[in-house]
Amino acid sequence: MPASDNITFQTVRVHVEGQTEGRLVFFDGALVAVLVKLDATHDDLEGRWYAEAAFNSLERMEERTFQTLDEVAEWIGRWIRE
Numbered sequence: 001m002p003a004s005d006n007i008t009f010q011t012v013r014v015h016v017e018g019q020t021e022g023r024l025v026f027f028d029g030a031l032v033a034v035l036v037k038l039d040a041t042h043d044d045l046e047g048r049w050y051a052e053a054a055f056n057s058l059e060r061m062e063e064r065t066f067q068t069l070d071e072v073a074e075w076i077g078r079w080i081r082e
Helices: 040-045 056-060 069-081
Strands: 007-015 019-027 030-037 049-054
Touching: 007 069, 019 069, 030 069, 049 069
Parallel strands: none
Antiparallel strands: 007 019, 019 030, 030 049
């Protein structure tokens, strides 16, 4: 079973410079990251997902913005395989 099969997202609002759309990211039921969707104040990054918080060894990964939630799942999947 691919690691991404064990990754789930929960929609939340996050209070970062006002309220913004967010996702809690879980792997096997454990919280591994908090994402926020970037708005127009972030110019060319608007609409991308940003890992506002990441836990365990995910916090050391350099890649922090993603076009889609599928990219986030791949990012976490790479971490799990390492």
